[in-house]
Amino acid sequence: QVQLVEFGGGLVQPGGSLRLSCIVSGLTLDSYSIGWFRQAPGKDREGVSCIMRGDGNFAYTNSVKGRFTISRDNAKNTVYLQMNSLKPEDTGVYLCAASTYDNRDMLHPSSYPYWGQGTQVTVSS
Numbered sequence: 001q002v003q004l005v006e007f008g009g010g011l012v013q014p015g016g017s018l019r020l021s022c023i024v025s026g027l028t029l030d031s032y033s034i035g036w037f038r039q040a041p042g043k044d045r046e047g048v049s050c051i052m053r054g055d056g057n058f059a060y061t062n063s064v065k066g067r068f069t070i071s072r073d074n075a076k077n078t079v080y081l082q083m084n085s086l087k088p089e090d091t092g093v094y095l096c097a098a099s100t101y102d103n104r105d106m107l108h109p110s111s112y113p114y115w116g117q118g119t120q121v122t123v124s125s
Contacts, residue, residue, distance in 0.1 A: 002026040002114045004096050009119030012086055018121060020081040022096030027114075029072065030054060033099045033106055034079045036070065038092040038121070045095075047107030049081060053100070061107060063089075086123045093118040 008020040022034060035050040049070040051058045058070050069082040079096060097112035104111040 002098060004098060004114060004116035006094060006096055006116045006119040009094060009121045011122045011124065013125050014087060014123055016086050016123070017082070017084045018086065020083065020094055020096075020119060020121075022079040022081075022116060024077050024079070024096075024098060027098060029074050029077050029079070030056075031100070033102045033111075034072070035097045035099070035106055035112055036079075036081045036094060037097060037109060038090070038094045039118075040092040043092075045109050046092075047109065048094070050106040051079060052102045052106065054102070059107060083121075086121075088123045091121060091123050094121050095119075 003025045005023050031053050033053045036048045037045050038048050039045045049060045051070045051072050067085045071080045095118040096116045098114040099112040101111050
C-alpha cells in the first residue's frame with residue numbers, strides 16, 4: 001500500500017534552515033504529484049509547495065517563495081523541502097501527501113488521498 005514518512009523536523013532559530021524529507025513506498029514516485037502541507041494549532045491545513053508527476057513542474061504558496069525549494073529524487077523515492085530563512089510563522093506540523101492528479105489545485109488538501117503522519121517544525125529563539 002502507499003506509505004509516506006516525513007523526516008527532518010526540529011527546533012530552529014529564526015533565519016535558520018531545515019531540510020525535510022518525504023520517503024514514499026508503494027508507488028512510482030514520478031507517477032505521482034507530491035505536496036507539502038503545514039498545520040499550525042488552531043489553523044487550517046495549508047499547502048506549502050508541490051511537485052507535479054512526470055515533468056516535475058512545481059508551485060509554492062506566496063509566503064514561502066524565494067525561501068523554500070522542493071525537489072525530487074526518483075531513485076531514492078524521496079521528495080525534499082529545503083527551507084531557508086525560516087520565520088516563526090513557519091512553525092507547524094509539516095506533512096507530505098501523494099496524488100495521481102496534476103490538473104487540480106495541487107496546493108489544496110482535497111487533491112491528495114494519501115498522507116504521511118507529519119513532522120514538527122518549530123521556529124523560535
